C-alpha cells in the first residue's frame with residue numbers, strides 16, 4: 299500500500315468506513331454494547347442501530363478513533379506514514395504533511411501508537427540476544443560499577459535471531475529486573491541467551507531459571523564483538539534504529555511516553571517484511587480500546 303493507493307482507494311469517509319467495518323467485524327456487524335448481531339444500518343451516515351438494546355453506534359465507536367472529528371482519510375494517511383517510516387515520524391512532521399494543528403497531530407500519533415501496543419507477545423525461543431542501552435537525557439559522569447550515572451532512560455532489548463524483537467523501558471539494570479524480563483519473554487527451553495559481560499546477567503539467569511549452559515557472554519570491554527556465533531549485534535542493530543528515530547524524528551521524548559514509542563518501534567520492526575502492515579495496523583486501531591486525551595495527559 300502506497301500513499302497514492304491510500305489517496306485513491308480511500309478518498310471518501312464512506313470507503314474508509316467500509317474497510318473498518320470489515321476489519322472490526324469480519325463475521326458481520328455486532329453491537330459493541332450487548333454483542334448481539336441484530337443490527338441494521340440506520341442512517342446514511344453509516345450509523346448502526348441495535349434492535350436488542352436500542353443502541354446506535356458507528357464503526358469507530360469505542361475504538362482508538364472514538365470521538366475524533368478528523369476525517370478518516372487523514373487518519374488513514376497518518377497511519378500509513380507511521381507504518382512506512384522505519385524510524386517513526388514526529389507529530390510536527392504529521393502536522394505539516396496533513397495540514398492539521400500540532401495538538402491534533404500529537405494526539406493522533408499517540409492514538410495510533412497506543413493501538414500498536416501488542417496484546418500478544420509470544421515467548422522468544424532459539425537463539426536470543428539481550429542487551430541494554432540508554433536513550434534521551436544527558437550523561438552525568440561515571441558512577442560506580444563502570445556504568446555511567448545519567449538522566450538517561452534505560453531500554454532493555456531482547457531479540458530472537460530470525461524472529462521478534464521486544465523493547466522495554468526499565469527502571470534499573472539490576473539482576474532482579476533483568477530476570478523479570480527474561481522470565482516474561484524468553485521460553486524456558488531457549489537454546490541460548492547471548493549477552494555482554496554486565497555483572498547483573500549471571501545472577502539474572504539463575505533467578506530466571508536459565509541454566510548456565512544456556513547463557514553465553516561476549517566481552518565487549520575487551521573489544522570483542524563477535525566470537526563464533528556469540529554476539530549481540532542483532533539486538534544492537536535494533537537499538538541503533540531506535541536511537542536514530544529518537545534523535546531524528548521525535549527529538550526529546552519524555553520518559554512518560556517512552557514505553558509507547560518503544561511499542562511503536564517494536565510493532566513496526568516485527569512486521570517490517572509484511573505486505574499487510576497498513577491493514578494490520580488499522581485492524582489493531584479498530585479493535586484497541588479508547589485512549590482519551592485526559593488519560594494521555596494525566
Ligand SMILES: [Zn+2]
Pocket residue numbers: 329330331332333334348349350351352353
Ligand atoms: Zn445491542
